[in-house]
Amino acid sequence: MPLQAELIFQAYSNMHATVIENLIEKFEQLPGIGRKSAERIAFHILEHMSKEDAVSMSNIITEAKEKITLCPVCQNLTDTSPCKICSSPKRDNSVICVVESPEDVSAIEATNEFNGLYHVLHGVISPLNGIGPDQLRIKELLQRVADEDIREVIMATNPDTEGEATAMYLSRL
Numbered sequence: 001m002p003l004q005a006e007l008i009f010q011a012y013s014n015m016h017a018t019v020i021e022n023l024i025e026k027f028e029q030l031p032g033i034g035r036k037s038a039e040r041i042a043f044h045i046l047e048h049m050s051k052e053d054a055v056s057m058s059n060i061i062t063e064a065k066e067k068i069t070l071c072p073v074c075q076n077l078t079d080t081s082p083c084k085i086c087s088s089p090k091r092d093n094s095v096i097c098v099v100e101s102p103e104d105v106s107a108i109e110a111t112n113e114f115n116g117l118y119h120v121l122h123g124v125i126s127p128l129n130g131i132g133p134d135q136l137r138i139k140e141l142l143q144r145v146a147d148e149d150i151r152e153v154i155m156a157t158n159p160d161t162e163g164e165a166t167a168m169y170l171s172r173l
Contacts, residue, residue: 020046073144075120075137077102085109085118092116094151098141098170100124100158108156116154119144124162125169133169142173 016024020042027038045054070076071083078084085091085105095116099105105118121136145153155170157163 070120074118075122075140076105076118090115094149095154096141096144096150096152097154097156098167099156100163100166104156116152121157121166124157124166126162136166138170138173141170 023042023045024035024038027033027041028035030038033041045057049057067079068077069079069081071078071081071086073082073086076083076085080087092115096119097108097114097116098119098121099108100121100123102120105120108114108118119137119141121138121141123131123136125131125133125136144150153170155167157167
């Protein structure tokens with residue numbers, strides 16, 4: 001870390017009690033949360049949330065970490081087996097939409113336009129980041145296509161270099 005950045009960090013760190021600084025640092029680890037946002041969240045919790053609400057939030061996070069698993073069919077996050085989408089009789093079981101992440105499932109579901117099933121890869125092929133096909137849920141997808149009566153596979157990866165490379169790789173399989 002450059003000297004000036006280190007001095008600024010030390011100045012920030014010395015402004016708050018250690019516990020507050022630890023809370024801010026934890027929030028900074030979340031995607032899209034910078035230092036200022038992390039401070040706002042931390043101070044909101046400390047100043048405006050009751051202790052009961054803070055404990056409730058903590059318990060919900062813990063419960064989610066304990067109970068949420070991957071659907072054995074589509075690999076989406078779920079608390080049931082299989083997930084509600086895979087077990088729905090209203091879905092078209094012959095169409096699979098392949099997505100990168102559970103957030104993509106949520107985004108597509110919010111449109112109320114897609115009625116098929118999903119398969120979540122949990123990432124994309126990214127050699128620069130050390131992510132190859134073996135780190136993704138590709139084997140499970142291939143097994144589904146082989147075992148089930150699948151008529152169509154829709155590739156819904158992001159239109160960036162890694163998403164396109166992943167879609168190309170899967171289409172060749």
